[in-house]
Amino acid sequence: MxxxxxxxxEKILESNRITxxxxxxxxxxxxxxxxxxALPAFETLRSAGYTTRNPAQALVIxxxxxxxxxxxxxxxxxxxxxxxxxxxARVAREQGITVFDLGDxxxxxxxxxxxEQGFAQPGLVLVAVDSHTSTQGAVGALAFSISADLPHxxxxxxxxxxxxxxxxxxxxxxLAAGVTPKDLVLGIIAQLGSRGAGGFAVEYAGRLVxxxxxxxxxxxxNLAAEMGxxxxxxxxxxxxxxxxxxxxxxxxxxxxxxxxAYWRTLPSDPEARFERDLSFDASDFEPMVTWGNHTENxxxxxxxxxxxxQEPDPERRAHMIKSLDYMGLxxxxxxTDIEIQQVFIGSCANSRIEDLREAAKLLRGRxxxxxxxxxxxxxxxxxxxxxxxxxxxxxxxxxxxxxxxxSMCNSMNGDTVPAGAxxxxxxxxxxxxxxxRGSRTHLLSPxxxxxxxxxxxxxxxxxxxxx
Amino acid sequence: xxxxxxxxxxxxxxxxxxxxxxQIFPSRFTSKRRADGQFGTYLLYDQRFDETGNVKSDFxxxxxxxxxxxxxxxxxxxxxxxxxxxxxxSHIDFGIRAIIAESFGPVFxxxxxxxxxxxxxxxxxxxxxxxxxxxxxxxxxxxxxLTEQVVVAPDGRRFAFQxxxxxxxxxxxxxxxxxxxxxxxxxxxxxxxxxxKVVPWAYDLAGRDLQSKS
Numbered sequence: 291m292x293x294x295x296x297x298x299x300e301k302i303l304e305s306n307r308i309t310x311x312x313x314x315x316x317x318x319x320x321x322x323x324x325x326x327x328a329l330p331a332f333e334t335l336r337s338a339g340y341t342t343r344n345p346a347q348a349l350v351i352x353x354x355x356x357x358x359x360x361x362x363x364x365x366x367x368x369x370x371x372x373x374x375x376x377x378x379a380r381v382a383r384e385q386g387i388t389v390f391d392l393g394d395x396x397x398x399x400x401x402x403x404x405x406e407q408g409f410a411q412p413g414l415v416l417v418a419v420d421s422h423t424s425t426q427g428a429v430g431a432l433a434f435s436i437s438a439d440l441p442h443x444x445x446x447x448x449x450x451x452x453x454x455x456x457x458x459x460x461x462x463x464x465l466a467a468g469v470t471p472k473d474l475v476l477g478i479i480a481q482l483g484s485r486g487a488g489g490f491a492v493e494y495a496g497r498l499v500x501x502x503x504x505x506x507x508x509x510x511x512n513l514a515a516e517m518g519x520x521x522x523x524x525x526x527x528x529x530x531x532x533x534x535x536x537x538x539x540x541x542x543x544x545x546x547x548x549x550x551a552y553w554r555t556l557p558s559d560p561e562a563r564f565e566r567d568l569s570f571d572a573s574d575f576e577p578m579v580t581w582g583n584h585t586e587n588x589x590x591x592x593x594x595x596x597x598x599x600q601e602p603d604p605e606r607r608a609h610m611i612k613s614l615d616y617m618g619l620x621x622x623x624x625x626t627d628i629e630i631q632q633v634f635i636g637s638c639a640n641s642r643i644e645d646l647r648e649a650a651k652l653l654r655g656r657x658x659x660x661x662x663x664x665x666x667x668x669x670x671x672x673x674x675x676x677x678x679x680x681x682x683x684x685x686x687x688x689x690x691x692x693x694x695x696x697s698m699c700n701s702m703n704g705d706t707v708p709a710g711a712x713x714x715x716x717x718x719x720x721x722x723x724x725x726x727r728g729s730r731t732h733l734l735s736p737x738x739x740x741x742x743x744x745x746x747x748x749x750x751x752x753x754x755x756x757x
Numbered sequence: 758x759x760x761x762x763x764x765x766x767x768x769x770x771x772x773x774x775x776x777x778x779x780q781i782f783p784s785r786f787t788s789k790r791r792a793d794g795q796f797g798t799y800l801l802y803d804q805r806f807d808e809t810g811n812v813k814s815d816f817x818x819x820x821x822x823x824x825x826x827x828x829x830x831x832x833x834x835x836x837x838x839x840x841x842x843x844x845x846x847s848h849i850d851f852g853i854r855a856i857i858a859e860s861f862g863p864v865f866x867x868x869x870x871x872x873x874x875x876x877x878x879x880x881x882x883x884x885x886x887x888x889x890x891x892x893x894x895x896x897x898x899x900x901x902x903l904t905e906q907v908v909v910a911p912d913g914r915r916f917a918f919q920x921x922x923x924x925x926x927x928x929x930x931x932x933x934x935x936x937x938x939x940x941x942x943x944x945x946x947x948x949x950x951x952x953x954k955v956v957p958w959a960y961d962l963a964g965r966d967l968q969s970k971s
Binding site: 305306308309311312313314316318320321327330331338340346347349354355370371374388411413414419420421435436437438439440441442445446447448450451452484485488489515518519520538539541542545546548549552583584604605606608609612700701702709719721722723724726727728 | 772773774775777779780783784785787788789790791803808832833834837838839840841842845846860862863864865867868869871872885921922923934935938939941944945948949952955956957958959960961962963965966
């Protein structure tokens with residue numbers, strides 16, 4: 291008797307399932323990541339008379355309210371946010387949870403930090419409030435957002451999850467020069483739409499994904515949230531194993547061989563069934579940039595702002611008209627004719643060392659003509675970048691080199707884009723008001739953001755020489 | 758808190774796709790405290806108020822006939838984006854008890870009902886029909902009957918909807934999910950013991966936080 295063929299997601303769901311109720315499973319949570327937004331959840335927990343069930347399986351990583359201007363509480367924008375960072379850390383410690391405080395070199399964006407610490411591992415169920423928790427699927431973890439369910443996970447170490455449908459996205463071919471994993475995933479979202487993966491768990495597979503670094507995998511898993519997926523995953527392989535070896539929370543030498551043997555059992559069986567099974571040839575993609583207020587509003591940099599008059603669906607047309615009005619754009623405007631007033635390089639989508647290296651290649655020996663904020667994903671990424679001299683390149687270009695955190699992606703720490711100003715941003719969302727009330731966000735890749743900083747307009751990175 | 762089996766209330770139409778949580782609960786309010794139900798003030802704030810705090814009269818929820826709305830009828834992908842809990846709580850504090858839409862963001866509908874905000878999915882043409890009816894006669898009421906699993910339009914047209922028994926039970930009882938889960942504590946404890954044998958390396962965590970700290 292063979293076991294039925296299963297996907298990696300089905301395997302992990304099965305191994306962590308305590309019980310079922312209809313189409314919901316009570317899943318055991320191996321890892322919980324908590325940010326500085328969690329104080330109300332801890333208060334709910336306490337007022338209801340519960341305590342944290344397994345504090346050793348949780349990690350507190352402040353990132354939403356942390357300042358980019360300096361790694362101390364004194365730099366935090368105001369008392370309201372300072373108290374949230376301080377009190378979240380205090381309450382978490384009272385519950386016995388480890389905290390990476392401001393000033394700790396390990397602090398940074400929760401998804402970046404929990405990955406680089408080896409806290410996220412293949413086959414583990416990892417949850418966090420944040421919608422971009424799909425990011426950690428890059429190392430083969432079943433990682434997803436729990437939103438207002440944080441008190442439940444703290445109290446029970448479990449989560450009720452509706453069984454997702456299975457979707458595979460096969461990535462084949464090669465990325466052309468100047469085209470990054472960010473462009474690829476923006477292009478896929480533009481094709482599939484904001485609801486393209488709604489209700490699905492996305493597994494990225496195919497030869498190109500195998501060639502991708504863990505950093506590149508985190509970018510595509512991160513953006514899966516913008517096509518409606520609650521979770522995304524890449525099956526572990528030799529790259530994953532090499533990446534995890536020696537990381538602080540990774541298995542120690544004593545368990546290493548057993549862990550690898552277990553991880554090798556996780557990839558989807560060859561006969562596993564996917565309700566949707568899509569393939570994309572990466573060589574078809576160009577550098578992408580968004581024009582509207584959702585990530586799906588992405589077009590090649592060689593393209594133009596679309597015309598709502600061509601959109602037959604009334605709700606979609608209403609959305610387009612509203613977006614163009616908010617963005618101050620006219621149909622048929624060439625994307626490369628759009629001037630920008632701000633550049634942001636960072637966020638859980640693109641703040642890892644490879645992203646910073648790509649931006650530095652463009653900025654080396656050049657000047658940014660608009661305010662440019664570059665924020666690494668963690669203190670350790672920052673240290674690595676400085677060891678490579680990237681900070682000197684950025685500063686020489688006139689950019690601001692910030693302290694790790696979410697920063698101008700969601701602007702909860704006070705790093706805002708002024709009303710009416712356009713920001714070329716490597717983050718993952720361009721929603722109305724996200725970077726500050728009236729801010730206008732154009733999403734793109736790190737090299738494209740660097741190119742925009744140099745010219746002051748959206749620019750095809752392939753037209754600029756790399757130093 | 759216990760919630761409704763049957764709700765008859767004024768419903769407001771939001772005929773636009775992709776109303777994201779950055780619009781529903783702007784990020785600058787996330788650091789505010791939810792004291793005394795005040796998150797209702799922030800619901801769709803930048804749609805309801807202009808830069809100087811004046812009411813935008815053309816926004817549907819600012820129409821006096823919708824002030825008592827307890828139901829929203831939205832379009833596709835409502836509450837997509839950030840999973841900030843304030844996006845749920847701001848609806849509740851505003852007085853919204855249920856949202857009907859073609860589809861919701863990936864996490865919102867999976868969590869909102871636990872806090873007392875029901876989400877109902879109907880087909881695209883049915884949400885469009887309801888919004889048209891509500892726009893033609895602003896201030897008219899819908900009935901949501903959870904027992905019958907049906908939405909009743911002002912003209913009597915009925916729209917059946919699916920809701921799984923688990924969601925229905927948790928919603929109607931209100932706020933009991935932690936207790937429900939903890940009632941299975943023996944199973945959880947037994948599972949933990951087994952789990953620690955399957956992936957022992959995942960639980961050997963003592964002292965890890967001290968590594969590479971500098």
